[in-house]
Amino acid sequence: MIRGLWDRETVALLLLAALMPVALMWLWFGGIDAVARLALALVVSGAWHGVFMLARAQPPSLAGALAALAVAMLAPEDLGLFRLVLGISFGAVFGELVFGGWGRNVVNPATVTLAFLGFGFPAFPWPEFVAPVAWAAIPAAALGIALGVMPFGVVAGATAVAGLALAAGADLGPVLPVAGLVLVLLVCDPVASAATPLGRWLNGALYAALVLVFAAGWAGAAPVQVCVAAALLASLAAPLLDEAAIALWLQQRRRRHGRP
Amino acid sequence: MVTEEAAIGVSPGEELRVDLLVEEGAAVAEGAAVARLRDAPGIALVAPMPARVGRVGLRPGHRLSEIVLFREAGGDVATHDRAGADTPAGLVRLMQAAGVWRRLRRRPFGRMPAAAERPAAIFVMAADTRPHAPDLHVDAEALARGLAALARLTDGPVCLCAPPGALPGLTGPRLRRIAVGPRHPQGLPGLCLHAAFPARPDAPVWDLHAEDAAHLGTLLATGRLPQTRRVTVAGPALTETRTLTCQIGADLRALAYGAVQPGPHRILSGSALDGHEARFLAPLHRQATVLPGPAAARVPHWFLSALTRSALPRPVIPSAALHQAAGGAFPVMAMVRALSIGDDETAVKLGALSLLEEDLALIDYVTGAEPPLAHHLRALLDRAEAEAAP
Numbered sequence: 001m002i003r004g005l006w007d008r009e010t011v012a013l014l015l016l017a018a019l020m021p022v023a024l025m026w027l028w029f030g031g032i033d034a035v036a037r038l039a040l041a042l043v044v045s046g047a048w049h050g051v052f053m054l055a056r057a058q059p060p061s062l063a064g065a066l067a068a069l070a071v072a073m074l075a076p077e078d079l080g081l082f083r084l085v086l087g088i089s090f091g092a093v094f095g096e097l098v099f100g101g102w103g104r105n106v107v108n109p110a111t112v113t114l115a116f117l118g119f120g121f122p123a124f125p126w127p128e129f130v131a132p133v134a135w136a137a138i139p140a141a142a143l144g145i146a147l148g149v150m151p152f153g154v155v156a157g158a159t160a161v162a163g164l165a166l167a168a169g170a171d172l173g174p175v176l177p178v179a180g181l182v183l184v185l186l187v188c189d190p191v192a193s194a195a196t197p198l199g200r201w202l203n204g205a206l207y208a209a210l211v212l213v214f215a216a217g218w219a220g221a222a223p224v225q226v227c228v229a230a231a232l233l234a235s236l237a238a239p240l241l242d243e244a245a246i247a248l249w250l251q252q253r254r255r256r257h258g259r260p
Numbered sequence: 261m262v263t264e265e266a267a268i269g270v271s272p273g274e275e276l277r278v279d280l281l282v283e284e285g286a287a288v289a290e291g292a293a294v295a296r297l298r299d300a301p302g303i304a305l306v307a308p309m310p311a312r313v314g315r316v317g318l319r320p321g322h323r324l325s326e327i328v329l330f331r332e333a334g335g336d337v338a339t340h341d342r343a344g345a346d347t348p349a350g351l352v353r354l355m356q357a358a359g360v361w362r363r364l365r366r367r368p369f370g371r372m373p374a375a376a377e378r379p380a381a382i383f384v385m386a387a388d389t390r391p392h393a394p395d396l397h398v399d400a401e402a403l404a405r406g407l408a409a410l411a412r413l414t415d416g417p418v419c420l421c422a423p424p425g426a427l428p429g430l431t432g433p434r435l436r437r438i439a440v441g442p443r444h445p446q447g448l449p450g451l452c453l454h455a456a457f458p459a460r461p462d463a464p465v466w467d468l469h470a471e472d473a474a475h476l477g478t479l480l481a482t483g484r485l486p487q488t489r490r491v492t493v494a495g496p497a498l499t500e501t502r503t504l505t506c507q508i509g510a511d512l513r514a515l516a517y518g519a520v521q522p523g524p525h526r527i528l529s530g531s532a533l534d535g536h537e538a539r540f541l542a543p544l545h546r547q548a549t550v551l552p553g554p555a556a557a558r559v560p561h562w563f564l565s566a567l568t569r570s571a572l573p574r575p576v577i578p579s580a581a582l583h584q585a586a587g588g589a590f591p592v593m594a595m596v597r598a599l600s601i602g603d604d605e606t607a608v609k610l611g612a613l614s615l616l617e618e619d620l621a622l623i624d625y626v627t628g629a630e631p632p633l634a635h636h637l638r639a640l641l642d643r644a645e646a647e648a649a650p
Contacts, residue, residue: 002532002533002551002625003625003628004581004625004626004627004628005628006577006579006581006582006626006627006628007574007577007627007628008574008575008576008577011577011579012577053567057566057567057570057571058567058571059567059568059571100571100575101571101575102575102577103574103575103576103577104575148579148580148581149579149580151578152580190577190578190579191575191577191578195578195591195592195593195594196591196593196594242591242593242594245591246591246594246610249591250609250610253458253611257457257458
């Protein structure tokens with residue numbers, strides 16, 4: 001018998017490769033400050049993976065680096081060492097590791113970290129991104145879809161809803177580029193998003209719709225805050241969307257065959 | 261090519277309680293009965309070539325493991341009595357006595373059908389998309405006769421699964437054509453069946469290969485059942501890929517002889533995806549695979565094995581590769597989750613009873629799932645079979 005290569009670590013590695021345009025662009029413009037934040041996130045995330053490896057015999061995963069990258073890019077600024085470490089630890093442990101590691105978690109650990117930091121320390125300013133970093137989300141999404149590790153339906157659903165809104169005259173302003181970044185960094189996690197084709201379209205559409213609603217109605221919220229909240233709710237709704245898609249599939253099948 | 265040795269064996273996991281009809285050392289004609297099933301004496305296991313019975317392997321309770329035969333050149337070929345084959349009961353009797361029954365597979369559960377069973381549909385597979393699967397070469401006239409005979413065994417459709425445009429001109433009562441795509445796993449009977457006519461415990465569906473359906477046609481015309489099949493021998497440890505016509509249950513070492521690269525190797529019956537190591541070709545297989553190996557049995561460090569073995573089953577990450585490995589037939593992540601946590605109800609709802617191990621083999625290959633999903637599926641089918649048993 002022979003064995004293929006699409007196991008968990010291959011997917012994590014390819015996701016990391018797909019995010020390289022965004023990561024490199026951000027490091028290029030962020031300078032030494034960005035490097036320090038990424039190093040801190042990697043060290044804290046890696047340490048927790050090490051702890052769970054020793055205490056619970058869970059193999060460490062490269063997915064920890066994915067979460068670390070997202071946190072380093074999107075976390076509020078000037079938090080200070082203690083708050084940042086606390087947030088990353090909370091996200092890594094309660095978002096992923098207590099469930100048994102990447103592949104068994106419900107929500108992306110970076111989303112948990114960012115929601116925790118955002119709601120726990122609301123006084124700190126959220127980061128802003130220069131245009132090239134936001135543009136880099138497009139090649140990242142294209143790479144991820146071409147490599148088959150990012151769900152096409154999520155990107156397509158979000159793009160469709162955003163396109164419709166723009167055509168209808170909605171003014172997203174500074175939210176749009178950040179929404180694209182958050183889409184590739186958080187929402188397109190294959191584990192935390194929906195897994196059926198229809199569910200994925202719905203998941204992407206829901207994310208974009210939530211961004212639109214929050215952008216229009218959430219006075220005083222920063223673009224990253226809006227997008228992270230939308231990503232959190234969209235990924236919490238993913239199992240429900242999957243369940244709906246499967247129920248629809250079963251119903252079609254019953255109609256066609258008169259049996260499940 | 262007919263090998264010097266061949267065996268009448270069982271598929272992995274199959275239990276056949278048999279009564280032997282011949283002694284060790286006795287001569288048998290090609291197509292003559294060698295053993296009968298204890299529970300259904302009408303169903304015979306027949307010799308695939310004129311032979312002398314070499315060794316009979318029985319496990320406790322008269323359970324067959326294998327009957328090894330040595331070829332005797334110039335032996336007889338048994339002719340079966342075709343009288344009464346125009347009635348359904350007579351046809352069933354002839355098929356059981358001549359050994360065609362052995363080439364049928366029933367879903368759910370993937371075993372030989374019971375003697376008195378009437379299927380809800382029959383699938384005839386004129387396509388095989390497994391890597392290195394043999395091309396189909398059948399006599400269209402014999403196939404048409406076989407399909408017409410099969411239609412008498414069921415009140416439902418006889419589905420001919422073939423690539424678009426293949427086997428033109430075939431018509432028959434209740435014959436339904438199903439176009440099959442060229443990529444694996446589209447040509448697996450399980451996925452065709454899952455899409456077109458799902459199997460249920462109270463509505464079983466049979467499947468057989470088009471070659472065997474054509475052989476049934478030949479049996480009805482001449483009274484003699486051909487005992488050969490087209491088989492490919494392929495794999496990375498071979499210098500050439502062979503396609504040959506050999507008897508059922510052929511000796512795999514003889515088939516690969518002369519083409520194996522130097523060094524240790526393993527011979528599988530079946531494709532590299534769903535095969536198992538064996539000495540003789542399994543009853544339903546049309547492929548043999550030769551792999552280099554055996555892999556060096558290196559014992560991993562205790563710390564590494566503590567890390568990797570305690571985290572089983574390994575998580576499966578949804579990817580485009582996983583979706584294609586299921587052929588788009590069912591919501592694959594839902595099926596993977598239901599199978600690996602033992603949620604039988606959901607898995608059955610998604611159509612697990614139409615599937616067999618071979619249908620999930622590509623998913624296991626692609627994701628390197630451990631333990632393989634095929635094992636989970638077999639456990640589910642065994643539980644469901646025990647539940648459905650009277």
